[in-house]
Amino acid sequence: MAKYNIGIDSEKVKGLLVNDDGLKEMIQEILNQILEAQASEAVGAQKYERSDSRRGYRNGYRERRLIARVGPLSLRIPQVREGVFSPELFRRYQRSEQAFVLALMEMVLQGVSTRKVAKVTEELCGATFSKSTVSELSKGLQRRVDAWNERPLEGQEYPFLIVDAVVIKVRKEEKVRSVSALIVSGINTEGYREILGMRLGDSETEATWREIFQWLKDRGLKGVDYVVSDAHKGLVAAVQRCFQGAQWQRCQVHFLRNVLGHTSRRHQKAMVRGMRKILGAYDRKDAQKAFEELAEELEGKADNALKVLEEGLEDALVVLGLPEKYRRRMKSTNMQERLIQEIRRRERVIRIFPNEASAQRLIGALLAEKHETWSTGKKYFDMTEYLEARAEGEKQEIEEEIQVAS
Numbered sequence: 001m002a003k004y005n006i007g008i009d010s011e012k013v014k015g016l017l018v019n020d021d022g023l024k025e026m027i028q029e030i031l032n033q034i035l036e037a038q039a040s041e042a043v044g045a046q047k048y049e050r051s052d053s054r055r056g057y058r059n060g061y062r063e064r065r066l067i068a069r070v071g072p073l074s075l076r077i078p079q080v081r082e083g084v085f086s087p088e089l090f091r092r093y094q095r096s097e098q099a100f101v102l103a104l105m106e107m108v109l110q111g112v113s114t115r116k117v118a119k120v121t122e123e124l125c126g127a128t129f130s131k132s133t134v135s136e137l138s139k140g141l142q143r144r145v146d147a148w149n150e151r152p153l154e155g156q157e158y159p160f161l162i163v164d165a166v167v168i169k170v171r172k173e174e175k176v177r178s179v180s181a182l183i184v185s186g187i188n189t190e191g192y193r194e195i196l197g198m199r200l201g202d203s204e205t206e207a208t209w210r211e212i213f214q215w216l217k218d219r220g221l222k223g224v225d226y227v228v229s230d231a232h233k234g235l236v237a238a239v240q241r242c243f244q245g246a247q248w249q250r251c252q253v254h255f256l257r258n259v260l261g262h263t264s265r266r267h268q269k270a271m272v273r274g275m276r277k278i279l280g281a282y283d284r285k286d287a288q289k290a291f292e293e294l295a296e297e298l299e300g301k302a303d304n305a306l307k308v309l310e311e312g313l314e315d316a317l318v319v320l321g322l323p324e325k326y327r328r329r330m331k332s333t334n335m336q337e338r339l340i341q342e343i344r345r346r347e348r349v350i351r352i353f354p355n356e357a358s359a360q361r362l363i364g365a366l367l368a369e370k371h372e373t374w375s376t377g378k379k380y381f382d383m384t385e386y387l388e389a390r391a392e393g394e395k396q397e398i399e400e401e402i403q404v405a406s
Helices: 010-018 022-043 089-093 095-109 115-125 131-149 206-218 233-242 252-260 265-279 284-298 303-316 324-330 334-350 356-376 384-405
Strands: 057-068 071-081 160-172 175-187 193-201 226-229 247-250
Touching: 022 057, 022 071, 131 356, 160 334, 160 356, 175 206, 175 334, 175 356, 193 206, 193 356, 206 233, 226 233, 233 247, 247 252, 247 303, 252 265, 252 303, 265 284, 265 303, 284 303, 324 384, 334 356
Parallel strands: 160 226, 226 247
Antiparallel strands: 057 071, 160 175, 175 193
16 A cells, blocks of 8 residues: 655644634645645656656646535646546545436436526536536446445345335436335344445335345345334335244334324323333333333323234334343334435435436445445444354254254
């Protein structure tokens, strides 16, 4: 790996303490120095240096705007004649930004954007752009998103799956249609989170979810013990069909909302208070006791809601079968909801995707970046206790089968 000697002016360092843009200016200076060093590597010589190993010549600079979390950065990209210089800086960092800009550009080209979208696009891309430019950018980004979304899942087991969907609007056949982005995440036996894949489809049908689960299994998904999702009938049926023997946990957050939807406003505070006690119970015995207390309190006041609660309670308490340290994070799809919030933040600007490919690129690019952060960051769980408990459970099952056989 190349090493770069970076120098920062003392005034910029002081600016960190007194200037709101101090951090942005320092990052901008560092990136410009890295680009300069990469250009020198590409041509085989420093600026103005005479060298027999020179492979090209400098040809000035072009300005490039990079949208970063600290704000827009103005970078000076070295130009090279008789040589090739392609800075890697933008490729990984701006994958989601590229997808976002492409979606806006496609909207402008198809004449379905608002003036606000056109203005944002021009600021990000320059005053003009052509269909051929959009096409080439789309192909390159699509290949990278597809490579991530179709990667093999071999070499790991994924005991925990978290499944959710987000509904977006897409223009199809001159009409605006609702389509779901179906997202499946997993936690592997080493305790790291991964986003396993995403596809567009109908989130309500069993056939769609079965197709997605089979697609993941064909890519190498195995070892699934526990699946968390909301209670869409098609999704639940697909989980039971594709992951036989796995436990299904009904998302407690969705369950709470569902019960409250059947509760009059007058009694909602009491229902929330009682359900928190039920869902926060240490074991099923305590949960059943808390349910009976709530049923006694609201009898004749929220009978329909109590019926919904009782019917779904068993599925919402599956999490109590896990060791205690795993319960808080595995009782709901909150982990997945945070991904959906990121998608919503971009989708609110676009409002209606110009086509399915554009939606797939943008959502796929966002998920690919989040996947890299998850899989290379801190472990989500220490899986030791879970794997020991699973091994002990398997041992007991074998002993019981032997006793039945004898």
